[in-house]
Amino acid sequence: MTRLVPLLLILAITLGCNKDTDDPRPDFNKAALLTNISGEIILPSIGKFSADLDNLSAAFNQFSLDETQVNFEGVQEAIKTAYLTWQTVKIFDFGPIRTNGIKSAIGTYPSDTAVIASYIATGSYNLSSLGNVDAIGLSALDYLFFKQNALNELQTSANYLTYAGDVVAKMVAEFAVVTNQWTTYKATFDASTGTSSTSAFSEFVNEFNRDFELAKNAKIGVPFGKQSLGIQLPEYIEARYSGISLDLLEESIRALQKVYNGVGFTTGADGPGFDDYLIHLEKSNLDSTIDMGFNGIINKTNSFTNTLEQEMAVSVPELDVLYSLLQGHVVHIKTDMTSSFGVLITYQDNDGD
Amino acid sequence: MTVTNTFSNSVNNFLSQKVSIAPLIMFRIIFGALLLFGTLRFVSKGWVEQLYILPKYHFGYLGFEWVQKLPGNWMYLPFIVMIVTALMVIVGYFYRIAITSFFLCFTYVELIDKSYYLNHYYFVSLMCFILIWLPAHRHFSLDVKRKNVTEQHNVPNWTIRIIQFQLGVVYFFAGIAKLNSDWLMEGQPLGIWLQAHHNIPLVGPLLQEKWMAIAFSWAGCLYDLFIVFFLLMARSRKFAYLFVVFFHLVTWYLFPIGVFPWVMIFSTLIFFSTNFHEIALDRLQRLFRKDNSLNAATSKSAPFPSARWVNVTIALYIIFQLAVPFRYLLYPGNLYWNEEGFRFSWRVMLMHKEGHAVFYLKDKKTGRESEINNAKFLTRTQEDQMATQPDMILQYVQFLKAYHHGKVLHYGNEKFTIKDPEIHAEIYVSLNNRLSQKFVDKRHDLTTFAYDLKHRKWLEPFNE
Numbered sequence: 040m041t042r043l044v045p046l047l048l049i050l051a052i053t054l055g056c057n058k059d060t061d062d063p064r065p066d067f068n069k070a071a072l073l074t075n076i077s078g079e080i081i082l083p084s085i086g087k088f089s090a091d092l093d094n095l096s097a098a099f100n101q102f103s104l105d106e107t108q109v110n111f112e113g114v115q116e117a118i119k120t121a122y123l124t125w126q127t128v129k130i131f132d133f134g135p136i137r138t139n140g141i142k143s144a145i146g147t148y149p150s151d152t153a154v155i156a157s158y159i160a161t162g163s164y165n166l167s168s169l170g171n172v173d174a175i176g177l178s179a180l181d182y183l184f185f186k187q188n189a190l191n192e193l194q195t196s197a198n199y200l201t202y203a204g205d206v207v208a209k210m211v212a213e214f215a216v217v218t219n220q221w222t223t224y225k226a227t228f229d230a231s232t233g234t235s236s237t238s239a240f241s242e243f244v245n246e247f248n249r250d251f252e253l254a255k256n257a258k259i260g261v262p263f264g265k266q267s268l269g270i271q272l273p274e275y276i277e278a279r280y281s282g283i284s285l286d287l288l289e290e291s292i293r294a295l296q297k298v299y300n301g302v303g304f305t306t307g308a309d310g311p312g313f314d315d316y317l318i319h320l321e322k323s324n325l326d327s328t329i330d331m332g333f334n335g336i337i338n339k340t341n342s343f344t345n346t347l348e349q350e351m352a353v354s355v356p357e358l359d360v361l362y363s364l365l366q367g368h369v370v371h372i373k374t375d376m377t378s379s380f381g382v383l384i385t386y387q388d389n390d391g392d
Numbered sequence: 393m394t395v396t397n398t399f400s401n402s403v404n405n406f407l408s409q410k411v412s413i414a415p416l417i418m419f420r421i422i423f424g425a426l427l428l429f430g431t432l433r434f435v436s437k438g439w440v441e442q443l444y445i446l447p448k449y450h451f452g453y454l455g456f457e458w459v460q461k462l463p464g465n466w467m468y469l470p471f472i473v474m475i476v477t478a479l480m481v482i483v484g485y486f487y488r489i490a491i492t493s494f495f496l497c498f499t500y501v502e503l504i505d506k507s508y509y510l511n512h513y514y515f516v517s518l519m520c521f522i523l524i525w526l527p528a529h530r531h532f533s534l535d536v537k538r539k540n541v542t543e544q545h546n547v548p549n550w551t552i553r554i555i556q557f558q559l560g561v562v563y564f565f566a567g568i569a570k571l572n573s574d575w576l577m578e579g580q581p582l583g584i585w586l587q588a589h590h591n592i593p594l595v596g597p598l599l600q601e602k603w604m605a606i607a608f609s610w611a612g613c614l615y616d617l618f619i620v621f622f623l624l625m626a627r628s629r630k631f632a633y634l635f636v637v638f639f640h641l642v643t644w645y646l647f648p649i650g651v652f653p654w655v656m657i658f659s660t661l662i663f664f665s666t667n668f669h670e671i672a673l674d675r676l677q678r679l680f681r682k683d684n685s686l687n688a689a690t691s692k693s694a695p696f697p698s699a700r701w702v703n704v705t706i707a708l709y710i711i712f713q714l715a716v717p718f719r720y721l722l723y724p725g726n727l728y729w730n731e732e733g734f735r736f737s738w739r740v741m742l743m744h745k746e747g748h749a750v751f752y753l754k755d756k757k758t759g760r761e762s763e764i765n766n767a768k769f770l771t772r773t774q775e776d777q778m779a780t781q782p783d784m785i786l787q788y789v790q791f792l793k794a795y796h797h798g799k800v801l802h803y804g805n806e807k808f809t810i811k812d813p814e815i816h817a818e819i820y821v822s823l824n825n826r827l828s829q830k831f832v833d834k835r836h837d838l839t840t841f842a843y844d845l846k847h848r849k850w851l852e853p854f855n856e
Contacts, residue, residue: 067590068590068591069588069590069591070591232590232591233591234585234588234589234647234648235648256765260763264803265762265763266762266763266764266765267762267801267803267804268753268755268758268760268761268762268801268803268806268808269760269761269762270760270803270804270806271804272803272804319600320587325827366750369748370748370820370828371828373746373748374746374747374748374820374821374822374828375822375827375828377746378584378744378745378746378822378825378828379584379825380588381584381585381587381588381744382588
């Protein structure tokens, strides 16, 4: 053993001298990435969504005082705006968003319209119960304000109006908790650069992947019939009543791309992101593959001019192309990118070996 | 003839030579404490529920699929037994029953699901098995105190050497396994794991460098190959042990490898001299105001199985241990890609494999296909392990086929009765920092392949 030590030292030094001195590998710091993501993307998007919910609440109050078509449309616009902003927030299903169960409370779809109808009819319900996640959130509002005759029902049924108000109030109240907790959680998040599967960095990478896969499966795959022997299931379409499903998909992919590139939510400035990490690891080819992959998906989504439900009826091959793009992209981000970072794809701490 | 006899005699003398029981007693106490610690840790982390109660499906071992988990919270039962029997091992109370029960419970739990296979779990199983046959309770134990067994101050040499052999196998084969180009030339997969530590002050930036990963890899390889020999030699032992402690502390700090470093740090004390263990045991006994040091006592030894019987058994065990890690040579292709003959071979921390697997259910009658939502059947850990391990892929395929066979699926206004469905898969895998490659092509109906030990031709070839 005594003889081994100098041997190892010599080995280390020889190998050390052999390394390319003209290696231009850019510096990278995970802590800087986390600080950028939390400060420039998470907090601003949480702030924006919180403001969107306040606007929604205000629009709803205005409508309930004066139930006009104009005020009704004001609520509809506020719902759409919040729904789009939500696409950024839902990526971050860890820390306060997870502990408060926000992703399922606000983002579960499709809604169970029969349950909602029965709650409105009886006027008795407990929206906080876990079994009611498909009767609340943005999807419920999509139904309540965009279904046929929505304005008429709101004007004529007190229960209907109350139910809609309760759904809005619940989101506002619950999300205020998240906003509040993130101000202190930020420091924890920024400092958690470790490699264990419970570190914030690992959770963040895992949730990034999960959110992308969820977009692929739930926003397109399931309604398009990918999990039902090719039989389309339009009742599973997200935001079916407002018809903004493809806008939501596009916004979701854009949000993921911005997180990937570390682009500030309000500033639009390019900060440290996964792209810089890959470049640091001398994988700039993979970086451009991923960035171009995002662009390809966004462009393809953009090429559809009608709602998803209409497109499903007429553009099956084109939607297939879109789905393949999404499917192929999973391999790049989940397998290639994540394995490069040395992050474990799992939620539990483990024993390794 | 004479040469053979001389050799056989000297082996015989070496194995049956009487030595102090002290190292064996210390090992019983230390290893028992490790078993207790490991089990308590496992339970307190909530893993019994996460790994054994919640999952709907488990990946059994070939030939051991009959090993099933207990219903619901009954899964805590083997763990409670393990906690109690580990305590009994430490104090030497009904020792043989205790260590046998521990071995059976531990091995039972491990056999339920290969997704959780770890080399050090296999090591614990083997070591417990060995301990069943050793007289580790014949001194400083409640069994002696209650006069259930005769006290013994000497044991045959083989009872100590077999423990050293098992530890030696772990290290040496771990070293041999590292003699491959990814490890030695590319510094992978260590490079991936080390670079993730750039937040460590001073050292962090160094860990980003490829030469550093290569240096770590070479050091690890040399350590594994030679540490046992330095531990065996009296002259280098102390320094070698410092190395053991240092090495395992570094791995514990850098990698998420749970109790393994502690198991190795404490188990390797068995390499220390009789004298060392006698002093340690003496101090321990004084804590309990028990003052019959081994040195003062006259040599007592109980009757033992005949040397011939013992020698044959030990020889068989050694052959088995030496042969199993080499069974991969029976298979063509890349070991890390195909994973044929990979487990039970001390290939510790040798690869970083990440995969993405999409399975398709194909209805033969209509030709229609569905993507399977893996999360419906598997946990994240199971899915992650399955995606890169061919035998688990086939097990999952057989499960999916059985699950869907005879199912009536209603979608919209359509109804499908699934009979004898095809299962296809498209799987991509990334190995040791390479870009992902196709692992399984969608063209195969995977239900047509047998789940056995034969070479799996349906895997896509690996490109360096």
